[in-house]
Amino acid sequence: MTELEDKIAQAQAEIERATNIVILTGAGISAESGVPTFRGEEGLWQNYRPEELATPEAFWNDPKLVWEWYDWRRNAVKDAKPNPGHYALAELEHYVQKITLITQNIDGLHQMAGSHDVLEMHGNLWQIKCTKCGEIEQSYEVPLAELPPKCKKCGEIGRPNVVWFGEMIDMAVIDAALQAIEQCQVMLIVGTSGVVEPAASMGLVAKQTDKTVIEINLEETPSAGLYDIVIREKSGEVLPLLFTSNKTLS
Numbered sequence: 001m002t003e004l005e006d007k008i009a010q011a012q013a014e015i016e017r018a019t020n021i022v023i024l025t026g027a028g029i030s031a032e033s034g035v036p037t038f039r040g041e042e043g044l045w046q047n048y049r050p051e052e053l054a055t056p057e058a059f060w061n062d063p064k065l066v067w068e069w070y071d072w073r074r075n076a077v078k079d080a081k082p083n084p085g086h087y088a089l090a091e092l093e094h095y096v097q098k099i100t101l102i103t104q105n106i107d108g109l110h111q112m113a114g115s116h117d118v119l120e121m122h123g124n125l126w127q128i129k130c131t132k133c134g135e136i137e138q139s140y141e142v143p144l145a146e147l148p149p150k151c152k153k154c155g156e157i158g159r160p161n162v163v164w165f166g167e168m169i170d171m172a173v174i175d176a177a178l179q180a181i182e183q184c185q186v187m188l189i190v191g192t193s194g195v196v197e198p199a200a201s202m203g204l205v206a207k208q209t210d211k212t213v214i215e216i217n218l219e220e221t222p223s224a225g226l227y228d229i230v231i232r233e234k235s236g237e238v239l240p241l242l243f244t245s246n247k248t249l250s
Helices: 004-019 027-031 055-061 063-077 084-093 110-111 173-181 199-208 236-241
Strands: 021-027 098-103 118-120 121-129 134-138 156-163 186-190 212-216 229-231
Touching: 004 021, 004 212, 004 229, 004 236, 021 084, 021 173, 021 199, 027 236, 063 098, 063 121, 063 156, 084 098, 084 110, 098 173, 118 173, 173 199, 186 199, 199 212, 212 236
Parallel strands: 021 098, 021 186, 098 118, 186 212, 212 229
Antiparallel strands: 121 134, 121 156
């Protein structure tokens, strides 16, 4: 048995014993579906830094410019499909009593794959939130007919329903995530760099409360040395293997 096969067998055993699992995902799992990473923007936006557009100040200074960028991002994501990693995580819901999926991604691919209990820490690219009444509209229109879009309820302009630099993540989402970690037996950390807070500390919270933590990521991460099982492979290749014990590595 190779080292990789041994790690997969260990991870399988931990998952099969668990009745409550928390999964934290980041940009890596979406990148395997062709979704551009946040810092990989080029072309039309090469003269802008995302940090200069993804702020409340930028939006109120020039809402049309900010919406042009988000409309471009929506167009870049619209044809992306869930990959085998997304589907494997959704399928796990059929075999484990309690699954909580926490994601830093805003592309909605987990829901498209069939996952239900999803905590979106950074919001959703396909939602428009009214800046006046707070009404949230789910919209898959690409490109949007009007920039900035108007609220169908009160007529005020809408903003992308995402968390910008300088904004706080909804405390209800953070509380739900920490409560789920406290109650689980196993935590999977998939495709996240481990440097963006508060997600970066969630694996450490799990370890401090004696949970088994399994990390799947192509790149090294700051806290990997503290985790129980670390697998340096593509999540779309590894995750389907973890949840079906009769599968083997090719």
